[in-house]
Amino acid sequence: MRFPRTRRLRKSRRLPENRRRRAAAALAAVLAGLSPAAGCAGAGAIGGGSGAGTTITVAIVANPQMQDVQKLTPYFEHRHPGVHVRYVTLPENVARQKITESVATGGKEFDVVMISNYETPMWARNGWLVDLQPYADRTPGYDPGDFIRPIRQSLSYRGELYSVPFYGESSYLMYRKDLLAARHLTMPAAPTWEQVAALARKLNDPAHRVAGICLRGVPGWGENLAPLDTVINTFGGRWYDLGWNARLTSPEVTKAVGFYTGLLRTAGEPGAATAGYTECGTDMAQGNAALWYDATVAAGSLEDPGSSKVVGRIGYASAPVERTASSGWLYSWSLAIPGTSRHRDAAWQFMAWATSKQYIRFVGGRLGWSHVPPGSRVSTYRIPQYARAAAFAEPTLRAIGAADPEHPTVEPVPYTGVQFLDIPEFQDLGTRVSQQITAVIAGRKSVRAALAQSQQYAQTVGRTYRHR
Amino acid sequence: MATLAPSSPVPLTPGRPSSRLSAGEAWRRRLPLSPALLLMIIVTQIPFVFTVLFSFQSWNLVRPHSRHWVGLSNYSDVFTDSAFRDALFTEIEMTLLAVAVSMALGVGLAVLLDREFPGRAMVRTLLIAPFLIMPTVAGLLWRTTMLDPVYGIVNFLLRLAGIAPVDFVSRFPMASIVTVLVWQWTPFMALIVLAGLQSQSGDVLEAAQIDGAGPWTTFRAITVPHLRPYIELGVLLGAIYLINTFDVIFMMTQGGPGTATTNLPYYLYQRAFLGFDVGQASALGVVTVAGTVVVASIALRMLFTVFGTTEGRA
Amino acid sequence: MSAVEPSARRVKRLLGQSAWTAGAWLAGLMFFFPVLWMALTAFKQESDAYTTTPHLVFSPTLDQFRAVFSSGIGPYLANSALATALSTLLVLAIGVPAAYALSIRSVRRWRDALFFFISTKMLPVVAAIVPIYLAVRDIGALDDIGTLIVLYTAMNLPIAVWMLRSFFLEVPGEVLEAARVDGATQRQEITQVLLPMVAPGIAATALICVIFSWNEFFLALNLTSVRAATMPVFLIGFMTSEGLYWARLAAAASLACLPVLLAGWIAQKQLVRGLSMGAVK
Numbered sequence A: 001m002r003f004p005r006t007r008r009l010r011k012s013r014r015l016p017e018n019r020r021r022r023a024a025a026a027l028a029a030v031l032a033g034l035s036p037a038a039g040c041a042g043a044g045a046i047g048g049g050s051g052a053g054t055t056i057t058v059a060i061v062a063n064p065q066m067q068d069v070q071k072l073t074p075y076f077e078h079r080h081p082g083v084h085v086r087y088v089t090l091p092e093n094v095a096r097q098k099i100t101e102s103v104a105t106g107g108k109e110f111d112v113v114m115i116s117n118y119e120t121p122m123w124a125r126n127g128w129l130v131d132l133q134p135y136a137d138r139t140p141g142y143d144p145g146d147f148i149r150p151i152r153q154s155l156s157y158r159g160e161l162y163s164v165p166f167y168g169e170s171s172y173l174m175y176r177k178d179l180l181a182a183r184h185l186t187m188p189a190a191p192t193w194e195q196v197a198a199l200a201r202k203l204n205d206p207a208h209r210v211a212g213i214c215l216r217g218v219p220g221w222g223e224n225l226a227p228l229d230t231v232i233n234t235f236g237g238r239w240y241d242l243g244w245n246a247r248l249t250s251p252e253v254t255k256a257v258g259f260y261t262g263l264l265r266t267a268g269e270p271g272a273a274t275a276g277y278t279e280c281g282t283d284m285a286q287g288n289a290a291l292w293y294d295a296t297v298a299a300g301s302l303e304d305p306g307s308s309k310v311v312g313r314i315g316y317a318s319a320p321v322e323r324t325a326s327s328g329w330l331y332s333w334s335l336a337i338p339g340t341s342r343h344r345d346a347a348w349q350f351m352a353w354a355t356s357k358q359y360i361r362f363v364g365g366r367l368g369w370s371h372v373p374p375g376s377r378v379s380t381y382r383i384p385q386y387a388r389a390a391a392f393a394e395p396t397l398r399a400i401g402a403a404d405p406e407h408p409t410v411e412p413v414p415y416t417g418v419q420f421l422d423i424p425e426f427q428d429l430g431t432r433v434s435q436q437i438t439a440v441i442a443g444r445k446s447v448r449a450a451l452a453q454s455q456q457y458a459q460t461v462g463r464t465y466r467h468r
Numbered sequence B: 001m002a003t004l005a006p007s008s009p010v011p012l013t014p015g016r017p018s019s020r021l022s023a024g025e026a027w028r029r030r031l032p033l034s035p036a037l038l039l040m041i042i043v044t045q046i047p048f049v050f051t052v053l054f055s056f057q058s059w060n061l062v063r064p065h066s067r068h069w070v071g072l073s074n075y076s077d078v079f080t081d082s083a084f085r086d087a088l089f090t091e092i093e094m095t096l097l098a099v100a101v102s103m104a105l106g107v108g109l110a111v112l113l114d115r116e117f118p119g120r121a122m123v124r125t126l127l128i129a130p131f132l133i134m135p136t137v138a139g140l141l142w143r144t145t146m147l148d149p150v151y152g153i154v155n156f157l158l159r160l161a162g163i164a165p166v167d168f169v170s171r172f173p174m175a176s177i178v179t180v181l182v183w184q185w186t187p188f189m190a191l192i193v194l195a196g197l198q199s200q201s202g203d204v205l206e207a208a209q210i211d212g213a214g215p216w217t218t219f220r221a222i223t224v225p226h227l228r229p230y231i232e233l234g235v236l237l238g239a240i241y242l243i244n245t246f247d248v249i250f251m252m253t254q255g256g257p258g259t260a261t262t263n264l265p266y267y268l269y270q271r272a273f274l275g276f277d278v279g280q281a282s283a284l285g286v287v288t289v290a291g292t293v294v295v296a297s298i299a300l301r302m303l304f305t306v307f308g309t310t311e312g313r314a
Numbered sequence C: 001m002s003a004v005e006p007s008a009r010r011v012k013r014l015l016g017q018s019a020w021t022a023g024a025w026l027a028g029l030m031f032f033f034p035v036l037w038m039a040l041t042a043f044k045q046e047s048d049a050y051t052t053t054p055h056l057v058f059s060p061t062l063d064q065f066r067a068v069f070s071s072g073i074g075p076y077l078a079n080s081a082l083a084t085a086l087s088t089l090l091v092l093a094i095g096v097p098a099a100y101a102l103s104i105r106s107v108r109r110w111r112d113a114l115f116f117f118i119s120t121k122m123l124p125v126v127a128a129i130v131p132i133y134l135a136v137r138d139i140g141a142l143d144d145i146g147t148l149i150v151l152y153t154a155m156n157l158p159i160a161v162w163m164l165r166s167f168f169l170e171v172p173g174e175v176l177e178a179a180r181v182d183g184a185t186q187r188q189e190i191t192q193v194l195l196p197m198v199a200p201g202i203a204a205t206a207l208i209c210v211i212f213s214w215n216e217f218f219l220a221l222n223l224t225s226v227r228a229a230t231m232p233v234f235l236i237g238f239m240t241s242e243g244l245y246w247a248r249l250a251a252a253a254s255l256a257c258l259p260v261l262l263a264g265w266i267a268q269k270q271l272v273r274g275l276s277m278g279a280v281k
Helices: A003-012 A016-020 A023-034 A036-041 A064-079 A092-104 A119-125 A133-138 A149-154 A177-182 A193-203 A225-234 A251-267 A277-285 A296-302 A344-354 A357-367 A378-382 A384-389 A393-402 A426-441 A447-463 B023-054 B073-079 B082-114 B120-132 B135-146 B153-160 B173-198 B202-210 B215-242 B247-252 B264-274 B278-305 C007-042 C063-070 C074-101 C110-122 C126-138 C145-170 C173-181 C186-215 C218-223 C231-238 C246-266 C268-275
Strands: A054-061 A083-090 A112-116 A164-169 A171-176 A211-214 A289-295 A314-318 A331-336
Touching: A054 A064, A054 A092, A054 A344, A064 A083, A064 A164, A064 A344, A064 A357, A083 A092, A083 A344, A083 C231, A092 A112, A092 A119, A092 B264, A112 A119, A112 A344, A119 A331, A133 A344, A149 A164, A149 A393, A164 A296, A164 A344, A164 A393, A171 A177, A171 A193, A171 A225, A171 A296, A171 A393, A177 A193, A177 A314, A193 A211, A193 A251, A193 A289, A211 A251, A211 A277, A225 A251, A225 A289, A225 A426, A251 A426, A251 A447, A277 A289, A277 A296, A289 A296, A296 A314, A296 A393, A314 A393, A344 A357, A357 A378, A378 A384, A378 A393, A384 A393, A426 A447, A426 B264, A447 B073, B023 B278, B023 C074, B023 C110, B023 C126, B023 C145, B073 B278, B082 B120, B082 B173, B082 B215, B082 B264, B082 C007, B120 B173, B120 C007, B120 C246, B120 C268, B135 B153, B135 B173, B135 B247, B135 C007, B135 C231, B135 C246, B173 B215, B173 B247, B173 C007, B173 C268, B202 B215, B215 B278, B247 C231, B264 B278, B264 C126, B264 C218, B278 C110, B278 C126, C007 C246, C063 C246, C074 C145, C074 C186, C074 C231, C074 C246, C110 C145, C126 C218, C145 C186, C145 C218, C145 C268, C173 C186, C186 C246, C186 C268, C218 C231, C231 C246, C246 C268
Parallel strands: A054 A083, A054 A112, A211 A289
Antiparallel strands: A112 A331, A164 A331, A171 A289, A171 A314
16 A cells, blocks of 8 residues: 555655756656546555655565565664655566666656666766765765775766665685595685686586586576676677677687586586576585585575585685686675655665665674675674674675776776676677577587677677767 | 558548448448547557667667667668577467467367266356466466476376476476466367357257267268367467467566577567667567568458458448 | 167266266366465465475465555555556447447448457557557656556457447347337437347456456556556566465465456356457357
8 A cells, every 4th residue: 555655745745856857757747647547546545645754665676685674674764754665676687677667767666776786887877866975975974985995986977976785796716625625626716717627627526416616507697697707808808899899709708608618518517508596506505516606695695504505615716717817796786866766865864774884783683694785895894793604704805806897808898897798788688698608508509609699799789889 | 569461441531422321421430430440540550650660770778869770780680680580489389389289178178068067067167267367377376386396286296196396397498388378278269169069050960960970970070170160260369369478478487498488579578678679679570560460361361251240231 | 769778878878978077077177276276375374385295274364365465465456457447448438339330330441440450459569569668658658557548448449349349230130220210319229229239248348358458467567667557567576486475476366366257257158259359159
């Protein structure tokens, strides 16, 4: 019954920001109000509405950390009696679509949206987001300088924060210390991919249902393309040269993709073409994989006795490299206010609470330290209880600190981002390319054919960036 | 949602007064029809004109100022896109399988229901239920309670039979989707065929019996030819609806794993609403429409000829 | 045929009849089972729903329905009801006159008009979704229930026109002729003679429209997000729950299906006719 309340508020309570609305938006609102819907849609009859206060609509991705926020929201509402939070929770791909659509088209349905470092700079550049720097600077104790530097930078445009990190991650290599020791193998602290491949082949033991290495194979720009892109980068490959010519058939990319898919086929997990983050996590936690290159956040469940059989037996090495100094990716789920929101102050109050130092301590104390959203603040890693509870804390902080989205590969590129390109077409382009990669992993296509098709997809996109 | 190319000039266009009707009477007769025609033209024809226009543009919705004319390059992208071809094959495979299996089962059920037996009306009522279930629910329901590898009923039955559980939706995505479609559409096919069976004249069947024809011979020689148009109609109507399958795919597999269950509507949806690529999505839409015209014109001819549209009265 | 059947043949016939009955019931129940199972699961606790061996005996509870309602299903149900009811009324308001003009007092090129209506139904809605989306966006009607009402009206209109027309054509010409001879005006002819005779047909048509609009997903998914979202969109939220909330899912799904199940069962005699657009009577 939250829905009519939102509607009524939109009509009656006008915040100052309202005046800044563009004429088009105003016209749109009038049209919407005149349409037959407004009268009936109101479903006004069903809604009870609590009169006072502001209701903010928050669009979030359904993941465990956000479920914790939802669970703890009554505490926030108790402390801020004027603000009610209503959540729209959706699966990741649907959430992404709805949020993108709403923000890009000036929809007014959301006051807070959950986005990432992929969307933030692009949308800030388009003027779709509210500059949060002034809010962050004047909120006592918020301390935006405490956000881990690469995360903070990746959520900024022209030095100003446009979204605030709820959670951050990079990638590293997780390995079974006991399995390596049993074969008298050692893992270098900063391994190269060749070393990792050699170790994986030695550790691969199908007879005992242990895969040498687990890598994502399932398509999706946020699935197999994330680790693969870091491999392409460190092999010296790139998506585009400075003139926006697609470079996916270059020898470097061909070699990298051949390496990744070849490694999966010779020493990877069974059913690799349908294995993603979740499946690899299960394999590793059940002791069915010796190495796993994936998100830093994965360690949380591997070190949780409730879900893992390998607690305390995992070592952490930095993301393997070839020709670059570092290769880990950088990702952050963050909260932003769309420029169309009419409840900016209330929205900020909520965001500031959910991304504050206090929230992190609050979650840790109330729900347990494994529930703490990692990778956003340096201060999180200075909490003694957290450091004690999480063996992976230090490697995680180091990995995030080393990520370099400005210079992802050897040669210069016209885009930023490690495992993605900061162009709006990338979601789609990346997903289509990732489907080609999966076809290679499944043995349905050759590396060359898959990359030729990918190159064509990329050329189509690149063409729109040339001559401009 | 667009019209077919062949010969459908709309009668709304002001024409010469009919030889039989006065001009005033002709207009009075058109009046009640005009709101319906107008709505359909606005909602289905005009958008399609824009689809064609957009198909010659490069335009990404989430990239401001990206809109410009590109000629035919969207079309060349569509035709050189292996994923489009995959989606086309998936589309054909999915539609054919679902229509064929549901019609086969539908004929069987119709024959069962054609005879009097205790509780026939009840069985008929139960049987319609799958067709009335919201397709999104059907997808969710089958993915979870029926086909789940651990807790699904189907795997429970397999375990009883001593067979190791199977993760149907990931291992056999196409078969899983088709199963749901068949489950939903068999009742429809059964009802159409049943209507055909029941429209047989009892006299002919009795005559055949008197002539000494056994039940099987009667079925083959009289019933099957009589049913043919009904079966054809069922197949065509089923195909028209099933070509647009989207809900079940969205809820069950999201077109995956990989692209295993990405049919044309789903592929177009991805281009339009995940890629926000107006130009490519539009080109894809035009190509899809062109393809559908073939199927649809056959279907239309069927509707008009097989069952004979009764003449309108003056 | 002898008046008294030999007993062996009668036994055989009875056996055949019972086998037939059993077979038909079995088939019917098999098809119905997933629906039945959904309804049962909706009354379970999660612990009873999520078991490797299905629990047939359990103490029924309304907890899941309560949970679904407190999770905010209300606006979605209301939106669905609104979109369905208003679009159906609109379809009848526009469709009945159109069907009249295509049957009783037909326009000159009624064949072309019929052809046009039905052809719009045959081509995929996906082909037009992009311009529709953009147009709706530009007039600021995204996430507005009015948009769905208009589009659902257009979606169902062709079927309704065909179906209504087939009912109109069943009215014997003599009846209308008689009314005219008695000096009835056209208005009287329609309201006092024609409409009462086709009322059951209009009701059946309305039920078919209800079924299609209530179940519609594609347009609702792409043109609504929060305020105007309908029941099928509400169910998306259950896609991620990884099986942990089956009972609640079943409760929401049962609520989502109930209106159409009822409508369909009431209209079952006319269902085939509606779905075949009047071709099969």
